[in-house]
Amino acid sequence: MIDPFFAHRLLAWWDEHGRKDLPWQQERSPYRVWVAEVMLQQTQVAVVARYFERFMARFPNIHALASASLDDVLHLWSGLGYYGRAHNLHRAAAAVVRNYDGVLPNDQRVLMELPGIGRSTAAAIVAQAYGERAAILDANAKRVLARQHRVGGAPAVKALWELAESHTPADRVADYTQAIMDLGATVCVRRAPRCAVCPVAASCQARAAGDAERFPEAAARRQRRLERRRFFVVTDQTGACLLERRPAQGIWGGLWSPPERDDDCSVEAFLAAAGISERDVREVHNAPTLRHGFTHYDLDVLPIYVQIAKRPAEVRETGAAWIDPASHRLGVSAVAAKLLKATQTELFKA
Template sequence: MNEPATSFARRLLAWWDVNGRKHFPWQRERTPYRVWIAEIMLQQTQVSTVEPYFERFVARFPDVRTLAGADLDEVLHLWSGLGYYARGRNLHRAAGIVMREHGGVFPDTVEAVQALPGIGRSTAAAIVAQGYGRRAAILDANVKRVLARRHSVGGSVASTATLDALWRLADAHTPAERVADYTQAIMDLGATVCVRRRPRCQQCPVHADCQARAARSPERYPERAPRRTRRVERSRFFVVVDPQGACLVEQRPPRGIWGGLWSPPQRGAGEPVDAFLEAAGIAPDLVGQVRAADVFRHGFTHFDLDVEPVYVRLTSRPAQVHETTARWIHPRDHRLGLSKVAARLVADSGDPTG
């Protein structure tokens, strides 16, 4: 590196003292537990979306003990709408491990934090740096962008060689003092100044020696991984509603997309209503009305799901359905975790105009 190791950090901290974001709820009462919850919620999700979820979550589960002792359904209920539900399941599992293996005290080394489910190297470092003030280098998407530009590091960020080079730079720049502020500062710089398109280099505290800026090519860095082709899947969802307005939901398997969440029964595209009813053990004479609503598309990271809603109104509720995990819930009064698609289908069950 062609600058003193502290110079970058010193300029960044001076900039952050004036311009940094300092009012996030997780910056108040900054404990390792609260930093952990925030860091997990912030993965793949915008700050403005996370804030109300964070407030509700820590109000209900103020510490690791409460979270470990909670019902997974309630954890996922508070996660409903935030997406990437494996994060919620892993938080719950990790809280149990912290109770059993760390005596209820959140671990304070990157290695121990990284050993918990759902926590990668950069997130572990962010928790240790911000929760304990211990020196640890982070490398999230914002930091990758800043460092790749500052040092004109080429090569796809998906390649090990590029990542290794960026990790070395991240480590070299991380100061021993004020590491929590520095961690927030470099994330803030990437989020507000060194943004993906049209970075505001004039406002940047390191612009004087930024190599990408000198070459007038900041947007060349970091090089993106080649895009994968996006696939489209299609499923039929049966929204079965009893005469009192209660809706039939079943729990999804613990792993995979929407793992552990509840949803109106999801079946293959075009699954005939008769076949579904027979498999579910719902006698045809209980069915009052069947109505297919418009198909809508839900986007995941790597694929789209086309949802075919079919609303089935019953004249009376069957004694039981052939589905071990099935439950009847009222659309506005339940404590189960629903995916965004399930929440929309259930909410529309009273008036399926979509």
């Protein structure tokens, strides 16, 4: 049984308490909404806010994005994670310029054919940018609806999409979409929801049952993997660091990082392959272990710091480059930046 006043009460609440000053809500354009929605995939609002305007300043419109190099796009994405999003954004921008004359389609089904745009993101774009009726089901809406109707278990996702569709009103779609996300983000929060100030608490079944925190049902815990990775962090006296472009497949695919080698690669063999003379090596020692948290497994990063007296004349093999520590060009991945920072700290102490 769908409460016909659900959307009405939600909108009335949003008019008074909703968020209306987020960066991507200003001078709202399809392009800005699109970029924001992609950045916001599995990424918290406060984090995206630090990247959004910088990205917009560098790529103010879809043509600027489409004609940019992938390295430039990755550079501005560095630290945001899920770098496949940046690849897809870049590819989709080129496709929109080529196929739609640079105008982002206003149809949900058409949008979903673009790389990186799924059901929820496509719905958010058409609702926020074009005012077309479309239902979203992000983590916030999922939590609100799962509690409102007290649905859990395996079939929950399908049921929640149907509930999202039936609750979405025909008018004020953009505001409603924002409202249900704001409610989930500020009132119907994961732990200790503030039901006392919730506009839809009266019809909330989980609230009535007193078990709101049980919803949405958590996925089964996954096994965590432990991985050990070994990087050769080679810096010179200016702090410049040797990087390699990583293989397209696998972790940090296509990004730049300090050279990674197997445990059975000796320091001598690495230096020889890189064309670095051993007499240029001033010091080699193991650094303290850096632990890097990961979604499904942990990485043990065991960098070996190598100080060399000067840049070797010829180390530019395929895919190798020196990175300037001041600019961090070449779309350096966050882990490379962390390793650089650790390296520089070590050099500073030495």
